Amino acid sequence: MSAAQTSIPEDVAKSASEARDRLNEHTLKIVHWHFSEETGSPFWLEKKAELGFDPLTDIKSFDDLKKFPNFEDEWLRGGPIQRWVPKGHAGKPVYVFETGGTTGVPKSRMVIEDHWKDYELFSDTLPDEHFPPGSNWLMLGPSGPRRLRLAVEHLAQHRGGICFCIDLDPRWVVKLIKKGWMEHLEEYKKHCIDQAVTVLTAGHDIKCMFATPKLLESLGEALEDRGTSLQEVGIKGIFSGGTEFTPQWTRFCVEELLGGPVEEGGVYMTPTYGNTLMGLACSKPISAADGYKISYYAPQPRAVTEVVSFDDYNQVVGFGETGRVKLYTLTDEFFVPGFMERDEGEREAPFDMYPWDGVSGVRPFHELASATTVGVY
Amino acid sequence: MITLQPLRWGKPYESMEIKDVVHFDTGEPIAKFGSVGGGIVARDMKQAHKARAALLKHSTADLIAMSKKAAELFEHAELPVGDSMQSVDQFVHQQSASTGLPEHMCRSNLKKNSFVLSHIDEILDCLTRGLDLDILSRGYGEEGRGVIVSYQAQTPVLGAILPNNSPGVHTLWLPAIPLQIGLALKPGSQEPWTPYRMVSAFIQAGVPAEAFGLYPGGHDAGGAIMTKTPRSMIFGSAETVAQHAGNPRVQAHGPGWSKILIGDDVVDDWELYLDVMVESVLSNSGRSCINCSGIWASRHTREIAQAIAERIGPVDVLPPTDDQAQLAAFTVPAMATGTYAMVQQDLAESGVTDMTADYGDKLIEREHCAYLRPMVVHADSPDRGVAMKEYMFPFVSVVECPQAEMLRRIGPTLVGTVLTRDPELVAAAGACVEIDRVNFGPIPTNRLNWLQPHEGNIIDFLFRSRAYQVADLPVAATA
Numbered sequence: 001m002s003a004a005q006t007s008i009p010e011d012v013a014k015s016a017s018e019a020r021d022r023l024n025e026h027t028l029k030i031v032h033w034h035f036s037e038e039t040g041s042p043f044w045l046e047k048k049a050e051l052g053f054d055p056l057t058d059i060k061s062f063d064d065l066k067k068f069p070n071f072e073d074e075w076l077r078g079g080p081i082q083r084w085v086p087k088g089h090a091g092k093p094v095y096v097f098e099t100g101g102t103t104g105v106p107k108s109r110m111v112i113e114d115h116w117k118d119y120e121l122f123s124d125t126l127p128d129e130h131f132p133p134g135s136n137w138l139m140l141g142p143s144g145p146r147r148l149r150l151a152v153e154h155l156a157q158h159r160g161g162i163c164f165c166i167d168l169d170p171r172w173v174v175k176l177i178k179k180g181w182m183e184h185l186e187e188y189k190k191h192c193i194d195q196a197v198t199v200l201t202a203g204h205d206i207k208c209m210f211a212t213p214k215l216l217e218s219l220g221e222a223l224e225d226r227g228t229s230l231q232e233v234g235i236k237g238i239f240s241g242g243t244e245f246t247p248q249w250t251r252f253c254v255e256e257l258l259g260g261p262v263e264e265g266g267v268y269m270t271p272t273y274g275n276t277l278m279g280l281a282c283s284k285p286i287s288a289a290d291g292y293k294i295s296y297y298a299p300q301p302r303a304v305t306e307v308v309s310f311d312d313y314n315q316v317v318g319f320g321e322t323g324r325v326k327l328y329t330l331t332d333e334f335f336v337p338g339f340m341e342r343d344e345g346e347r348e349a350p351f352d353m354y355p356w357d358g359v360s361g362v363r364p365f366h367e368l369a370s371a372t373t374v375g376v377y
Numbered sequence: 378m379i380t381l382q383p384l385r386w387g388k389p390y391e392s393m394e395i396k397d398v399v400h401f402d403t404g405e406p407i408a409k410f411g412s413v414g415g416g417i418v419a420r421d422m423k424q425a426h427k428a429r430a431a432l433l434k435h436s437t438a439d440l441i442a443m444s445k446k447a448a449e450l451f452e453h454a455e456l457p458v459g460d461s462m463q464s465v466d467q468f469v470h471q472q473s474a475s476t477g478l479p480e481h482m483c484r485s486n487l488k489k490n491s492f493v494l495s496h497i498d499e500i501l502d503c504l505t506r507g508l509d510l511d512i513l514s515r516g517y518g519e520e521g522r523g524v525i526v527s528y529q530a531q532t533p534v535l536g537a538i539l540p541n542n543s544p545g546v547h548t549l550w551l552p553a554i555p556l557q558i559g560l561a562l563k564p565g566s567q568e569p570w571t572p573y574r575m576v577s578a579f580i581q582a583g584v585p586a587e588a589f590g591l592y593p594g595g596h597d598a599g600g601a602i603m604t605k606t607p608r609s610m611i612f613g614s615a616e617t618v619a620q621h622a623g624n625p626r627v628q629a630h631g632p633g634w635s636k637i638l639i640g641d642d643v644v645d646d647w648e649l650y651l652d653v654m655v656e657s658v659l660s661n662s663g664r665s666c667i668n669c670s671g672i673w674a675s676r677h678t679r680e681i682a683q684a685i686a687e688r689i690g691p692v693d694v695l696p697p698t699d700d701q702a703q704l705a706a707f708t709v710p711a712m713a714t715g716t717y718a719m720v721q722q723d724l725a726e727s728g729v730t731d732m733t734a735d736y737g738d739k740l741i742e743r744e745h746c747a748y749l750r751p752m753v754v755h756a757d758s759p760d761r762g763v764a765m766k767e768y769m770f771p772f773v774s775v776v777e778c779p780q781a782e783m784l785r786r787i788g789p790t791l792v793g794t795v796l797t798r799d800p801e802l803v804a805a806a807g808a809c810v811e812i813d814r815v816n817f818g819p820i821p822t823n824r825l826n827w828l829q830p831h832e833g834n835i836i837d838f839l840f841r842s843r844a845y846q847v848a849d850l851p852v853a854a855t856a
Binding site for chain 1: 392393413415416420
């Protein structure tokens with residue numbers, strides 16, 4: 001018996017088993033959708049011929065997805081974007097969300113309603129006490145063709161509020177960093193923060209916000225320079241993400257930026273992990289007692305995260321062990337049967353709230369870290 | 378194992394991000410090193426004025442006395458460093474283990490830093506041209522000519538992004554403390570030892586702990602220091618220097634391209650200067666910006682290169698504890714292989730000759746580190762690319778160049794030792810703006826007179842001379 005099996009309480013193990021059953025069932029349904037001539041996308045129907053197996057008959061469980069080659073995000077570069085639209089959704093309004101694109105052709109993902117659904121599920125995890133329904137929101141993150149920007153706006157609307165946004169072009173930020181124009185970078189950051197401060201102090205009764213870690217830090221600093229704080233301007237709840245998130249940064253935030261732990265009246269903050277391909281993974285509640293450890297859990301069965309061996313991307317590591325993060329997206333809009341994320345971390349055990357695998361200590365994959373520009377906004 | 382944690386205005390901060398510092402040769406962890414992010418640094422910089430306020434409670438004379446005591450403690454005492462007590466021997470061993478420098482070179486750098494601090498009164502007297510330091514403290518004063526002079530501090534603290542593995546540069550920030558300017562330092566990832574030990578020595582000598590911030594971390598910690606302190610210094614590559622060129626808030630230190638120029642009037646006697654040339658190239662394993670990377674003369678250049686090669690070509694790798702060791706390890710082996718590849722490109726150019734080719738392999742690769750053994754190359758013209766190169770190991774190009782073209786062709790030169798009695802060359806070299814520190818006569822480029830400014834006068838960097846006029850207020854009429 002492995003250490004992992006002994007460490008999971010019986011009731012959680014039972015829930016995990018049921019969740020796995022649901023995942024297997026969901027996998028079959030999604031695979032059939034994407035590989036049936038009537039409903040599948042041109043991309044996957046064309047890809048089917050190269051696979052050497054028939055997904056409609058050979059995929060019987062989630063584990064069978066390992067028969068697919070790893071999803072390559074390079075496939076997302078260039079058009080036509082319509083090749084990704086499942087025939088079953090023909091005629092519906094389609095969004096396109098992009099990543100990269102500082103130079104060259106960005107990677108594009110089509111979306112119909114996935115971003116709404118993901119954030120509605122996420123909304124269920126937000127405590128009303130700190131994200132009061134009906135509150136207005138500030139979206140302090142990238143603008144432009146970004147999933148995050150529209151998703152946060154939808155989250156606000158879903159919770160009965162209105163979302164205020166800023167203009168922030170992350171591609172220009174990356175260019176400034178690459179050019180070494182640090183003064184311009186600083187000025188651009190100020191420009192973004194000035195927009196946020198203006199909105200927050202203009203009487204819009206904003207109580208909730210999204211911010212990337214760096215922008216949250218800068219906003220707190222800017223408000224302090226003006227003799228006020230996130231608490232004083234009325235912020236009660238923040239969800240943060242978009243760039244690397246460390247326990248130490250979280251501790252700094254709680255202790256020095258948000259007015260102390262939430263139990264002592266500080267602003268509530270929850271980290272998230274995600275990307276345009278997968279959507280949004282929530283964090284297990286963080287606390288000082290747990291060393292501000294951040295563990296993410298994907299919105300299974302719509303998305304799954306695994307932590308896999310550096311040597312064999314089909315081999316999940318043991319609980320607590322380190323590996324590379326592998327993502328799966330299993331919705332009727334988009335199918336990703338295993339994508340190797342540019343991150344690594346430790347595999348986390350299921351628990352009552354999320355009875356499936358999680359990942360903690362997420363950081364840039366060590367073999368790619370030096371070539372990656374992280375935390376650009 | 379010793380653990381070094383960040384220091385936030387004198388208060389240790391228990392970082393959750395701890396990295397191992399490993400021995401360059403064995404890969405064994407030798408210390409743990411906590412770090413902080415830019416947010417913490419930025420937050421602390423808002424309190425920077427308190428660092429200066431704490432120092433202003435002490436007179437400059439008191440702070441000079443404390444600095445001299447700190448020099449003594451730094452060089453000889455067992456001091457609290459991180460969570461441990463650190464002896465001098467432990468310091469030397471730890472520094473050698475993480476930087477790859479032989480231990481005797483670590484001791485030399487220790488003594489150099491201590492020497493500068495123990496003579497800080499003379500150094501400040503020279504850098505201020507005899508100014509009463511109370512004038513810097515008060516911001517204005519009477520210097521004896523019946524006119525008020527004013528020097529306004531431009532910053533409450535001096536920020537410094539210290540190099541990863543060069544223990545020789547710390548002399549540059551030491552004068553800040555007796556000038557009542559606090560310090561916000563980002564120690565190098567492999568050389569945290571000197572800043573930590575020096576700060577401990579200052580505190581033990583009575584300097585207020587709240588004057589010191591030590592912020593180990595990544596680029597964002599360094600970036601925060603530079604954007605949030607009105608005056609900072611950074612050590613880096615030529616690109617780093619170019620990036621900050623013209624920015625009055627930043628003093629950037631990079632490659633030195635230090636040189637020895639031999640005039641036509643003495644070049645036939647070049648053998649008299651061989652010791653000067655060898656020391657200039659080989660000292661401190663050729664790792665400093667003040668090491669000589671180019672020797673320029675109009676004739677005898679092949680003979681000069683051959684003679685230097687005979688002296689330094691045989692130098693081989695020795696254990697870091699060996700007092701005869703003259704080579705430092707590249708603790709990141711890829712730096713050595715990358716450097717060697719660049720040298721190979723230099724050598725491929727026509728007119729460039731490796732004069733050390735007969736002295737065996739140059740690139741010595743070990744399991745966890747690598748070495749580059751000394752190289753002397755001859756360039757038959759300043760047009761050769763190698764004439765403008767500087768590398769982090771004992772490497773020199775001996776360049777054949779007519780004297781009349783020399784000063785026009787040398788390019789940026791941190792230390793220029795000019796060997797000549799020709800008054801015209803002396804005058805021209807003295808006026809040549811490419812040369813920062815100029816030596817006339819047989820002075821090795823690595824021997825600095827600390828009573829003179831280095832890459833800009835730190836007084837001018839930290840203080841601004843300005844007008845300060847005073848008139849009595851008229852007495853108001855009483856009701």
